[in-house]
Amino acid sequence: xxxxxxxxxxxxxxxxxxxxxxxxxxxxxxxxxxxxxxxxxxxxxxxxxxxxxxxxxxxxxxxxxxxxxxxxxxxxxxxxxxxxxxxxxxxxxxxxxxxxxxxxxxxxxxxxxxxxxxxxxxxxxxxxxxxxxxxxxxxxxxxxxxxxxxxxxxxxxxxxxxxxxxxxxxxxxxxxxxxxxxxxxxxxxxxxxxxxxx
Numbered sequence: 293x294x295x296x297x298x299x300x301x302x303x304x305x306x307x308x309x310x311x312x313x314x315x316x317x318x319x320x321x322x323x324x325x326x327x328x329x330x331x332x333x334x335x336x337x338x339x340x341x342x343x344x345x346x347x348x349x350x351x352x353x354x355x356x357x358x359x360x361x362x363x364x365x366x367x368x369x370x371x372x373x374x375x376x377x378x379x380x381x382x383x384x385x386x387x388x389x390x391x392x393x394x395x396x397x398x399x400x401x402x403x404x405x406x407x408x409x410x411x412x413x414x415x416x417x418x419x420x421x422x423x424x425x426x427x428x429x430x431x432x433x434x435x436x437x438x439x440x441x442x443x444x445x446x447x448x449x450x451x452x453x454x455x456x457x458x459x460x461x462x463x464x465x466x467x468x469x470x471x472x473x474x475x476x477x478x479x480x481x482x483x484x485x486x487x488x489x490x
Contacts, residue, residue, distance in 0.1 A: 293435050296334060296445040297453045297485040300347040301326040308390050312383040312414070312451070318347050326482035327354050333484050336362060338443035340370070341431075343378040348447045355445070372447070377427035380449035384414025407469045417472055421465040424455040429463065432489065450479040460487055 301323050303316035336359065342352035352372035360370045386394055394412075402409045410416045431444065446456070451472075458471035479485065 293489045294443060295431075295456070295487045295489065296338070296443075297456055297487065298330065298351070298445060298447045299450055299453060299479050299481055299483050299485075300343075300345075300351060300447065302481045303347045308392065310383050310386045310389050310391055310394070310412075312380045312387060313345065314387045315345050316347050318350060323351055323354060326351065327358060329482060330355065330484055331358055334359070334445060335443040337370070338445045340372040340445045340447065341378065342372045342374055342447040343380070343449060343452065344374040344376055345379060345449075348378070348449070349374060352447045355447070375427060377423045378446060378448040378452050380451045381411075381417065381420050382414035384410065384412030386412030386414070406473050407466070416469075418465060418469045420451065421455055421458070421468040421472065424452065425459055425463055425465050425468060428456060428459045435489070453479050453485055457485070457487065460489070 301318045303311065303318055305311055305314075305316050334355075338359070340352050340356055342348045349372065352374075356370045356372050386398075389412075398411070402411050407418050408416050410419070435444065446452075448456075454472045454475045454477075455468060457475065458468040461471055462468060
């Protein structure tokens, strides 16, 4: 069963700023360009789930509208389902701070314990692995029990996508977190990554 993982478009924020769970907007022109690139890659009808952060949720709403416009009338009520478990890592007090303004000692503490350290007092990579694993177990159960979610699109964040890819390798959160930290693949804004579950 395919799962389409889509990273949100470029958010409206200066470069060099930490913005994990900060709720940022996306320029309309940028969102429309991403939407145009995505539509040919997706099935005509799918179950769309999204991080509640606006940079994801606004794209999800636009995608539902575009797909509904070409779908059969019985499928035109498609709406995205929001799930906070799909949000990016919570950086706590680091949110909206310039990376080069965060105390070096805190950065070093994170580097020393990358799996369990909660940057800015927010959330550790392990804690994020636990919530993503919980989300994915629930999604897999739904996919096994219903054709409605057979084609599932998840609009989320680079960190969330890495976590979901890690879950495909192992559903155990500690191993997921370690896999995420070893994953160096760049995930571009607006990119669609397709996973196939067996």
